Amino acid sequence: MSFLIIDKVNKVYTGKTNEEIVALQDISLSCEQGEFITIVGSTGCGKTTLLRLIAGLEQPSSGTITIGENAVTGINEEVTLVFQQYSLFPWYNVLDNIGFSLELKGVDKHERIERVQKLISLVGLTGFEKSFPYELSGGMQQRAAIARALAYNPKVLLLDEPFGALDERTRHRLQEEFLAIWEREKKTIILVTHNIDEAVFLGTRIFIMRDRPGKIEEEVLIQLARPRSRQSKEFTDLHLHVRETLENILE
Amino acid sequence: MKTVFNFCKKHAVSLILPLCIILFWEVAAKVVDNRALVPTVESVLKRFFHPFADLLGIGNYLHHIFASAFRVIIGFCMAVVIAMPLGLISGRVPILSRMINPVIEFLRPICPIAWIPFALVIFKTYSVANLFGVQYTRSIFGDIQIGMLFVIFYGGFFPIFVNTVYGVTSAKNIYIESAQLLGCGKRQLFKRVILPSALPSILTGLRIGLGNSWMVIIAAEMLPGSEAGLGHLIMYAYELADMDIMIFSVILVGIIGSLLSHGVKLIENKTSTWQAKER
Ligand SMILES: Nc1ncnc2c1ncn2[C@@H]1O[C@H](COP(=O)(O)OP(=O)(O)O)[C@@H](O)[C@H]1O
Ligand SMILES: [Mg+2]
Numbered sequence: 001m002s003f004l005i006i007d008k009v010n011k012v013y014t015g016k017t018n019e020e021i022v023a024l025q026d027i028s029l030s031c032e033q034g035e036f037i038t039i040v041g042s043t044g045c046g047k048t049t050l051l052r053l054i055a056g057l058e059q060p061s062s063g064t065i066t067i068g069e070n071a072v073t074g075i076n077e078e079v080t081l082v083f084q085q086y087s088l089f090p091w092y093n094v095l096d097n098i099g100f101s102l103e104l105k106g107v108d109k110h111e112r113i114e115r116v117q118k119l120i121s122l123v124g125l126t127g128f129e130k131s132f133p134y135e136l137s138g139g140m141q142q143r144a145a146i147a148r149a150l151a152y153n154p155k156v157l158l159l160d161e162p163f164g165a166l167d168e169r170t171r172h173r174l175q176e177e178f179l180a181i182w183e184r185e186k187k188t189i190i191l192v193t194h195n196i197d198e199a200v201f202l203g204t205r206i207f208i209m210r211d212r213p214g215k216i217e218e219e220v221l222i223q224l225a226r227p228r229s230r231q232s233k234e235f236t237d238l239h240l241h242v243r244e245t246l247e248n249i250l251e
Numbered sequence: 252m253k254t255v256f257n258f259c260k261k262h263a264v265s266l267i268l269p270l271c272i273i274l275f276w277e278v279a280a281k282v283v284d285n286r287a288l289v290p291t292v293e294s295v296l297k298r299f300f301h302p303f304a305d306l307l308g309i310g311n312y313l314h315h316i317f318a319s320a321f322r323v324i325i326g327f328c329m330a331v332v333i334a335m336p337l338g339l340i341s342g343r344v345p346i347l348s349r350m351i352n353p354v355i356e357f358l359r360p361i362c363p364i365a366w367i368p369f370a371l372v373i374f375k376t377y378s379v380a381n382l383f384g385v386q387y388t389r390s391i392f393g394d395i396q397i398g399m400l401f402v403i404f405y406g407g408f409f410p411i412f413v414n415t416v417y418g419v420t421s422a423k424n425i426y427i428e429s430a431q432l433l434g435c436g437k438r439q440l441f442k443r444v445i446l447p448s449a450l451p452s453i454l455t456g457l458r459i460g461l462g463n464s465w466m467v468i469i470a471a472e473m474l475p476g477s478e479a480g481l482g483h484l485i486m487y488a489y490e491l492a493d494m495d496i497m498i499f500s501v502i503l504v505g506i507i508g509s510l511l512s513h514g515v516k517l518i519e520n521k522t523s524t525w526q527a528k529e530r
Binding site for chain 1: 383425426428429431432433434435439447450524525526
């Protein structure tokens with residue numbers, strides 16, 4: 001049995017005029033521990049909703065989600081989510097933000113700072129320990145948010161368009177840093193993006209979603225060796241394939 | 252000398268208007284030439300340099316400042332102690348807030364001064380000293396009338412309550428969810444997310460509330476039963492037609508009021524930089 005199982009999940013919202021909005025329809029997917037799943041789809045196809053369900057922030061209208069042995073019925077320590085929007089606590093500096101979960105667990109100050117320092121250098125924020133979120137660029141805030149999630153050390157890490165607001169060069173650099181983290185920490189990662197290049201470059205598998213209603217259109221296994229070259233023919237072929245699928249959905 | 256010069260240079264713009272007003276006042280005093288109507292600038296401002304000089308036989312100005320300040324401190328602290336927890340709870344418990352909101356919205360627009368006659372009837376001129384059974388000794392507690400505390404409390408309560416509720420309810424969902432996703436339970440959530448989110452707004456409430464209390468106490472002290480305080484001094488000077496002291500006391504009220512507001516503002520700036528800078 002797989003580690004994370006999403007079984008025939010539907011999510012229906014009620015709109016302002018009482019109409020039904022089918023955000024997710026009949027979503028089923030399963031993944032093993034240590035996989036790096038990427039999900040692509042146009043805006044509004046339910047990617048964020050899916051992550052919120054896996055994180056336990058919301059309940060499916062029908063269907064079940066299981067992580068390990070347990071059904072997800074609410075927020076739990078197996079999984080955490082890095083939001084698409086900036087979510088660092090503005091009243092804490094970088095150090096306190098990243099160390100947030102450690103402090104809650106009662107990790108003593110000395111060890112906490114040591115562990116946070118490691119994460120800070122991991123995400124390349126050395127020298128900004130005492131900075132407040134408003135003093136950081138968008139990309140730096142997002143990196144700190146990722147470090148904060150890593151400090152919590154969940155088995156499953158969900159990321160909602162984490163590199164969306166960045167320019168291409170920074171995005172590529174962060175993707176590579178993030179891959180290194182994933183390879184070292186052996187986490188199960190589900191990363192949502194609307195950037196095809198990102199999905200192909202990072203994922204072990206891509207799920208392509210369509211909207212209205214939000215559904216999984218196609219699953220693509222990516223067996224490219226790492227480090228992946230964006231110039232290789234296999235890469236560009238896959239890129240093209242995903243793009244065509246997404247374009248077909250739009251028609 | 253150099254620092255004085257620098258200070259003037261930095262604040263030159265802010266100093267223009269006050270200097271104009273003083274100049275206008277001086278000219279008006281010269282033109283009217285009747286000290287019972289418009290006293291000279293010098294005759295009023297020189298009183299600052301004699302803090303221990305008895306005014307009109309009812310004590311020096313420090314004594315009156317102290318009396319007013321002491322009343323406000325006590326009344327305002329009562330308001331803080333009750334309004335803030337109430338605001339924190341009702342911001343988190345919708346049923347409670349729906350229960351008390353109509354009453355709050357009804358009482359809030361009533362000027363605290365309107366309650367003074369009522370307070371006089373209910374509390375007479377009883378002071379805190381009477382409350383503790385100390386009848387005849389003149390202590391500072393003898394100067395703190397219950398009725399006055401009531402109106403100060405009234406003036407401070409609503410801004411604190413309303414701003415606390417606002418602060419608590421406006422804690423952003425994304426911070427609450429982020430904290431929960433990092434293993435933050437209910438109690439910790441309140442301490443680490445709700446409270447810091449609400450703090451800037453709470454401090455604004457405290458500043459407005461303190462300002463209100465200070466306005467109200469001056470008015471309350473003008474009424475019967477008061478034997479000290481800046482309001483009392485103003486009224487007493489009025490009765491003796493001493494324009495100097497009247498204006499001097501009013502200026503004191505203004506200075507202390509702005510110092511109080513400025514003090515809280517400093518704390519606000521220190522603790523809520525993040526909010527001002529949040530994009
Ligand atoms: N709380 C909600 N209430 C009503 N509709 C919602 C809610 N959340 C999401 N939706 C709708 O569900 C659909 C999917 O949204 P979302 O998951 O945010 O998409 P994506 O992240 O892929 O852009 C959208 O049509 C959106 O309007
Ligand atoms: Mg989204």
